[in-house]
Amino acid sequence: MDWILECSGCGNRRGPEGLPGVCERCGMPWLVRYPGRQPPLRARPATNEGDGMWRFHAFLPLVPGETPITLGEGDTPLLECRRIGARLEIPDFWIKDEATNPTGSFKARGLSAAITRAAAGGARAFVIPTAGNAGVAAAAYAARAGLSVRVYAPRTTPPMILAQIAAFGGELELLDGHIGDCGKAARLWASETGALDLSTLREPYRIEGKKTLGLELAMQSGWSLPSAIVYPTGGGTGLIAMWKAFQEMRAAGWITDPAPRMYSVQAAGCAPVVRAFAEHADRATAWPEPQTAASGLRVPAPLGDRLMLQVLRASGGDAVAVADEELLEEARRGSTEEGIDLSPEGGAALAGARTLRRRGVLGPSDRVVVFNTGAGWLYRTLGHLLPDRT
Numbered sequence: 001m002d003w004i005l006e007c008s009g010c011g012n013r014r015g016p017e018g019l020p021g022v023c024e025r026c027g028m029p030w031l032v033r034y035p036g037r038q039p040p041l042r043a044r045p046a047t048n049e050g051d052g053m054w055r056f057h058a059f060l061p062l063v064p065g066e067t068p069i070t071l072g073e074g075d076t077p078l079l080e081c082r083r084i085g086a087r088l089e090i091p092d093f094w095i096k097d098e099a100t101n102p103t104g105s106f107k108a109r110g111l112s113a114a115i116t117r118a119a120a121g122g123a124r125a126f127v128i129p130t131a132g133n134a135g136v137a138a139a140a141y142a143a144r145a146g147l148s149v150r151v152y153a154p155r156t157t158p159p160m161i162l163a164q165i166a167a168f169g170g171e172l173e174l175l176d177g178h179i180g181d182c183g184k185a186a187r188l189w190a191s192e193t194g195a196l197d198l199s200t201l202r203e204p205y206r207i208e209g210k211k212t213l214g215l216e217l218a219m220q221s222g223w224s225l226p227s228a229i230v231y232p233t234g235g236g237t238g239l240i241a242m243w244k245a246f247q248e249m250r251a252a253g254w255i256t257d258p259a260p261r262m263y264s265v266q267a268a269g270c271a272p273v274v275r276a277f278a279e280h281a282d283r284a285t286a287w288p289e290p291q292t293a294a295s296g297l298r299v300p301a302p303l304g305d306r307l308m309l310q311v312l313r314a315s316g317g318d319a320v321a322v323a324d325e326e327l328l329e330e331a332r333r334g335s336t337e338e339g340i341d342l343s344p345e346g347g348a349a350l351a352g353a354r355t356l357r358r359r360g361v362l363g364p365s366d367r368v369v370v371f372n373t374g375a376g377w378l379y380r381t382l383g384h385l386l387p388d389r390t
Contacts (some may be wrong), residue, residue, distance in 0.1 A: 032204050070112055076099075092368065095369070103137040107134045113209030127193075130153050136161060153172065214243075229261070263318050267323075282306060295344075296343070343374040
């Protein structure tokens, strides 16, 4: 293997052998580094070359000749949204629609990479806490690998998401509380059974899969970058991963544009990163009693808080919180304006972009990309889809 693991906290380094969790010295997440690998410019894929996210193998933890565990993730559309752009007075406005991934969200990217490496490292069973979409992806990719996964989810998780986890064969355990409570249960199960914990940033490879968000965005834009990225943030791996991708592409000569300003959007009922950013803190404190309809944003104490805050400040970005009423209305309105199936998290990103434009942080000359991280249909029940006849 031509990569190593470097601790994001203390700088400790180790090889990638086995099934690494977090740093043994300080408990912080590992980041993958490729000191012996320099992808040549000629390896840059053509825009119309279709191979999913694994076309970027030069930037991914894949052994030569190895076949990844894949369901065809990646190649999600980057869609110009003129009507939303006109409404927000941002003419150059785009949505990267991750809802078209095999399991309905961007989580497919991270879990494909994580389970590929874990299976190769000898894992025989997995456990994961989830706010929803990660559990769906973990169940699907574990099934693809022929392995089992136990999924801990809050009892308040949307029923359609729970049904999808069960449909893919996930061993579903519902708990009262939030994802933090599910994380504690998952770690206990891992310690008792030896199952590999796939929690956000508690293994190093989900972030590598999500790195392809940035690689694919650059490719679809003709190897240029937007002025700003507006991203709905729960655990934060997408934000951290894209920033990592931009640095690695620049080092390889694949891009020359300045990196985008990165903007984090959270729900007002669970906004630990927004609060830490406003307070100029290096770490976020846990959010008490997190509440939001956007279940993917209901992460009260993200392990990647320090890394997220570093990205926001290094990029010249910001962090904003939006009310549930705003994010749900933007999801509804944006879907009808553009025909994109926006999740509540995607609605949060749109609401955040609207707030940033109103503040003058985003300008009319900016090229702005907003991420819809999952499919809206996963959050609906039949009653929500039918017209009101009363």
